[in-house]
Amino acid sequence: MEQHQDIMVRVCARDALADGIVGLTLAPINGGQLPEWTPGAHLDLKLPLKADDGEEMIRQYSLCGDPADRSCYRIGILRESAGRGGSAYVHDRLTCGDIVRINPPRNHFPFEPTARTLFIAGGIGITPILPMVRQAAAEGRDWQLVVAMRDRSRLAFDEDFAGLDPARVALHFDAEKGLLDLDTLLKPLGAETTVYSCGPTGLLDALTERSADALWQLRIERFAVSEPVDTAGKGFDVICASSGERLHVGEGQTILEVVRAAGYKIESSCKDGICGTCETRVLRGLPDHRDSVLTDEERAENDYMMICVSRAQDSEIELDI
Structure with a gap:
């Protein structure tokens, strides 16, 4: 799985945009330019909290600034009263001058103009x-x-x-x-x-x-699934390309759970197949796509899959892990 190097950014501006909505401007701590992005992209914001599974809390926020201005990123965050703590942390504790880590932007919602x-x-x-x-x-x-x-x-x-x-x-x-x-x-x-x-x-x-x-x-x-994703299905093996190790994913297990239990560090966030954080390259085999991220064209290509919800169609699949 492709792992992105963290980018250290500083909160250089914080604005109350509306009732329950705060805007953050993030700039690289050492100056310079941030990675390019296109309309529809979002970034992973890594917070100093533990998620429900004990892993680092990662939350996705869409970029809403100017793609031509790579000196900073701008995001808007709604306080989610029924959320899992990420937005509350941003609203209550994240202030100007604080340093946080992000992943480079990803875009699963690209703007492709038509007439x-x-x-x-x-x-x-x-x-x-x-x-x-x-x-x-x-x-x-x-x-x-x-x-x-x-x-x-x-x-x-x-x-x-x-x-x-x-x-x-x-x-x-x-x-x-x-x-x-x-x-x-x-x-x-x-x-x-x-x-x-x-x-x-x-x-x-x-x-x-x-x-x-x-x-x-x-x-x-x-931002959320309309109903829980059915992640169950017949068992299959995952071959981890980095080591050649073969891991079995049982009927009631997800690939993410199994590879993490085996010691592979895989970032994830939503566990519902909507954020794209756990996107993994498929090297061999056919995925059973159950996410809400990939387009129909991307699913047909079978180059990537979201391992928090998707499974294999056949008895084994080799992944870039």
Whole structure:
């Protein structure tokens, strides 16, 4: 598995963006430039806490700044009251001057412009969408942005919206207008339109359901799964390429659990196949993909798999571990 070298960054700015949302600006501790990224990318923020499995707590946050400015990264973080402690730590304890570790950005939600783009952001889901919108605007493309949130107190990045064409931006507040009327919004769309969306599970599930028989295309990024992923299945062997060791994954086990128990250090976070942290290169064999990260094209290529949820189709699979 490809292991990225940690990047040490300093919190050089911290801003209250909205009710329950804090913005962080991260800069390399020794100056210089950070790795390149493209709209839709996120980074792994490594926190000095232990996750439920006793491993280091790693959380993913979408980059919402300017990809051309590699002197810093900008992220926005919602305090999750039902979360596992990561966002609470950031909100309560992470301050300007603190040094944290990150992994280089990864992008499983790339912006690939088509003739027309409709962006639908739900709450903090605006973070990966903003850089896409800026790119579409800079390239003179046909785009519309709809941002839906509970109420005006949750409106973050208002300065960024002010710099966009107001005729192309619609802000929707549930407290004032009720839930966003997706049917009316989507009805006029044709095959020339791609919908990009990030936000709460209910929004993404509703869009996925409506896209099944639609002419328009849908690209989404999830923060959470709509229901637990079934990781069970027939047993198989994993061959670890670095050592040649053969490990057996039982019917009720995951690859991640087995290789970690064998002493291999594999970073992971969500355990639900949505973050991409445990992405592992497949050297031989066919994966049984059960993640929500890879596109249909990437699944067909079978070059990578998310070992926290996915399994092998056959009796063995060789991985870059």
